[in-house]
Amino acid sequence: MLVWERPEPPDRPVPAPLSRERIVQAAIQLADADGLDAVSLRKVAAALDVGPMRLYGYIATKEELLDLMVDAVHAEIRPAGDGWREVLRSLAEATRQAAHQHEWLADLIGGRPQLGPNTLASGEAVLAAMGGVDLDTVVPAVAAVNAYVIGAVRREITERRAERLSGMDQKQWQATFGPYLQRTFATGRFPALATVVHDGPHLDADQTFWTGLDFLLDGIEARISSP
Template sequence: MLVWERPEPPDRPVPAPLNRERIVRAAIRLADADGLEAVSLRKVATALNVGPMRLYGYLAGKEELLDLMVDAVHAEIRPAGDSWREMLRSLAETTRQAAHEHEWLADLLGGRPQLGPNALAKGEVVVAALSGAGGIDVDSVMPVVSAVNAYVIGAVRREIAERRAERATGMDEKRWQVALGPYLDRTFASGRFPALATVVRDAAHHDADHTFRVGLDFLLDGIEARLV
């Protein structure tokens, strides 16, 4: 029986009250502060001032805890829109926002089944909007949603990786450009990469927000062209 279906044990107020929600919230606080490596049943138990074995009455192990953490964040992803395009854009943007607020989510998105109540409720809203007023046929709904989710997961993982690298090295994008500029100048001067040289030198370089929106527009335009 999955964790979503198992009833919780009766609450015992001594030495400290406990339930799955408190456990998950404590784990999320640890992960938000120090990443997933800071999350273990022992560390969560310490944060809650209870013994680690007590948590096993609520969870089978860390994997269930991670599933519960992901589903808790799904409650923060609330897509909305009057058309299929608005709904998919909202899905992409709210998922990205949640990943930036909880960096560890980028490490788990796409790699775990989204079967918790919050994930299913979000999926119901999206699918209902696309297959109802959106007019997308039932065979196309899931491939369309999967395409948008794949784009978002790839984009946020890149953005989070860049953010982590900046923290680790103390070098932002401009400092990287200064550091790598001479190498690129020498490489492009060889004439072996003319297309790349043109793009690097002449194309507009936008921030992550603009880049995300433009890429999403390309994807949604392609979906629309396929559906027409």
């Protein structure tokens, strides 16, 4: 029986009452502070001041705990709006905000579909908004938006982590490696890259995200509108 359907143990009059919700929230706090490496059943039990064995009545494995954590964060992802474009844009924005709030989420989203109730509710909202669109378009369109958002937020979170690890923000990194690129471009071997670096737009993370998303949504709209 999956964790979503498995009943919790009955309440017991003990000094530290437990529930799956309390366990998951403790795990999320650990992950928010120190990443997924800080999450284990033993560490969560210590944070709750209980013995590790008590957690196994609620959660059988760390994988179940991670699934529950992802689903709990999906409670923050509630796509809304008038029409499919607004809802897909809302989905992208809410997912990005959740990943910025919980950086570890970027390591867990993608891959096989999440099956928790909050995740299913988010998917239901998106698909309901696209009810007037044929399924041959809906399925790849939603998949494309999800793939774009996952890739974008992973890139952004990777940049954040690189800044913390190196001690250099993006401008400092560019200043450090700029002379190397100038010497390399001066060889004439990479004219297209040189043109982009010298003359192309230099968008910040927000501009890059929203511009790319609009390109994608424009393509979906063109496909929906085509006869």
